[in-house]
Amino acid sequence: MNQTNLWIIDTFLALFVVMLxxxxxxxxxxxxxxxxxxxILAGTPFAYPVWWMLxxxxxxxxIG
Incomplete structure (x- = not known):
C-alpha cells in the first residue's frame, strides 16, 4: 500500500466520521x-497516535 492509498483511506474515514x-x-x-x-482497524499510520491515546x-x- 503506498502513501496515496493511505491518504485516501484516512480521508474517507475522516469524512465518514464528520458525516456521522x-x-x-x-x-x-x-x-x-x-x-x-x-x-486502528484500517491500519494506517494515524493508528499509532490513536492507539497511544487509547x-x-x-x-x-x-490505574486510577
Missing part, C-alpha cells in the same frame, strides 16, 4: 469510538 456526527443519529461518544477504532486513557482508568 452531523447526522445526529448517534451520540458524540459513539462517533468518537467509531472513529478511533476505525482508524492506551493512555484506558491506563488512567485502570
Amino acid at each position: 456526527a452531523r447526522s445526529r443519529e448517534v451520540s458524540w461518544i459513539q462517533v468518537t469510538l467509531i472513529s478511533l477504532f476505525g482508524f 492506551q493512555t486513557i484506558i491506563g488512567a482508568f485502570a
